Amino acid sequence: MATPSTPLAPRPASPADSEAPPRRRRRGLARFLRNRAAVAGAIIVLLVIAAALLAPWLSPYDPVQASFMTVRQAPSAAHWFGTDELGRDVLTRLLWGARASLLAGVVSVGIAVAIGVPLGLAAGYFGGLVDGVVSRLADALLSIPFLILAIALAAFLGPSLTNAMAAIGISAMPRFVRLTRAQAISVKAEEYVEGARAIGLGHYRIVVRYVLPNVLPPIIVQASLTVAMAIIAEASLSFLGLGQLPPAPSWGSMLNTAKDFVSQAPWMSIFPGIAIFVAVLGFNLLGDGLRDALDPRES
Numbered sequence: 001m002a003t004p005s006t007p008l009a010p011r012p013a014s015p016a017d018s019e020a021p022p023r024r025r026r027r028g029l030a031r032f033l034r035n036r037a038a039v040a041g042a043i044i045v046l047l048v049i050a051a052a053l054l055a056p057w058l059s060p061y062d063p064v065q066a067s068f069m070t071v072r073q074a075p076s077a078a079h080w081f082g083t084d085e086l087g088r089d090v091l092t093r094l095l096w097g098a099r100a101s102l103l104a105g106v107v108s109v110g111i112a113v114a115i116g117v118p119l120g121l122a123a124g125y126f127g128g129l130v131d132g133v134v135s136r137l138a139d140a141l142l143s144i145p146f147l148i149l150a151i152a153l154a155a156f157l158g159p160s161l162t163n164a165m166a167a168i169g170i171s172a173m174p175r176f177v178r179l180t181r182a183q184a185i186s187v188k189a190e191e192y193v194e195g196a197r198a199i200g201l202g203h204y205r206i207v208v209r210y211v212l213p214n215v216l217p218p219i220i221v222q223a224s225l226t227v228a229m230a231i232i233a234e235a236s237l238s239f240l241g242l243g244q245l246p247p248a249p250s251w252g253s254m255l256n257t258a259k260d261f262v263s264q265a266p267w268m269s270i271f272p273g274i275a276i277f278v279a280v281l282g283f284n285l286l287g288d289g290l291r292d293a294l295d296p297r298e299s
Contacts, residue, residue, distance in 0.1 A: 032290070044285070059092040063096040068086070072084065082271075084254070090254075094251070094271060104234035105230040117219060124185040150236075151167075161245075164243040239256045
């Protein structure tokens with residue numbers, strides 16, 4: 001606790017935010033729960049996660065075992081979503097494919113955050129040469145369309161789910177650099193950061209204790225929205241043969257196979273397409289709801 005003879009210690013939260021953190025969290029949760037679209041998105045995301053985690057128990061068949069007695073069968077009581085060109089159950093492969101899509105989304109965003117946030121903090125807080133180098137690098141990467149850059153990196157690294165996740169993460173990283181930099185520039189001008197400098201705190205402690213916590217809300221929102229973008233990117237890379245490789249199930253590779261059987265077996269393309277649409281919709285609705293709930297301007 002500060003004494004009368006020493007400067008007042010800075011607060012880790014913004015001075016404009018006078019409410020106690022637990023009360024702010026409750027108000028944010030209440031705003032989120034009032035948003036029906038956000039709640040629907042959260043439910044969709046939870047269902048997709050549950051399907052991916054419980055795939056071994058929910059799957060009625062082996063996802064890679066071919067059965068030439070059931071090739072391209074229409075949806076029925078035995079195969080709710082029909083079978084593919086090798087007689088494999090489409091529902092089973094969708095459940096297992098959710099694992100690849102969610103893993104790609106979460107890991108890719110984790111890579112983007114792990115690289116982009118520290119670079120953005122350094123650029124925004126220190127400015128000068130550091131800001132110039134980091135900003136020019138981010139601008140150079142942002143000048144290339146996200147999906148084109150991801151395809152180029154995945155083609156360079158080679159086809160595999162691991163390389164696809166790395167390519168998507170690097171492609172998404174500049175978005176977090178730019179966002180974090182802008183937030184850090186705004187936060188470092190606040191009085192409580194100036195107070196931290198006045199009492200002699202080092203740059204590392206100031207960034208970790210006072211700058212980073214105040215830039216986290218927009219980063220969390222951006223991360224949730226980027227997961228949806230990463231799911232589409234992984235499906236696109238798998239569709240092009242640069243992501244999850246057969247026979248391992250992936251929604252994108254399932255669509256790639258289904259394109260040759262659209263007229264004979266339309267269910268092979270309909271259900272993977274619906275799965276991608278629903279998962280992306282869920283993460284987008286969740287991200288929009290988090291943005292509204294974490295907005296400090298909302299009362």
